[in-house]
Amino acid sequence: METEPPGLVRIRRVARLLDDSVRLPLTRFRIGLDPLLGVLPVAGDAVAALLSLYIVAEAARLGISGRTLARMLLNVGLDFAVGSVPVIGSLFDALWTANERNAALAAADLAQSDQTPF
Known part of the structure; x- marks a missing residue:
């Protein structure tokens, strides 16, 4: 079993904190x-945008592709x-979850780069 790079773990934690950390009472919505x-x-x-940019910076340190x-920057800008x-805007922020999207983009990019032959 392969473990995730520490940078990706940090990205996922920050994304969860920003987009999915509090359950609304009497609902299943977070x-x-x-x-x-x-x-x-x-x-x-x-x-919130500065915290979102941390995710992008961490992804850049991991070597995520420029594309x-x-x-990811487009997601942060739109958010x-x-x-x-x-x-x-607050309703949009709750539904758009740009940080979770960016964490998924980073993970997918890393997974794809791991499968490309050298």
Whole structure:
């Protein structure tokens, strides 16, 4: 059994914290810090975007391809832009889960690069 690189483990942890760490009472729906921070006008979304950029930076350190990094940055940018809209932005943040998407992109890119012959 092969273990994940420590960088990917960190990416998954941060993504879970930002997108999926809190279960809403009386539901099975989960949200993370990203939509909660989005309640604070401008500053909350900026902090969430900086935390999201940590995931991209960690992916770059792992050697993720430039194309995948660009897709990850697009996800963060979209999350920040739409998330900045009052009320609708927090709902979008809760549903879009850009960080979970980016963690999946990073994992897929690493898995693909492990299968390519040298």
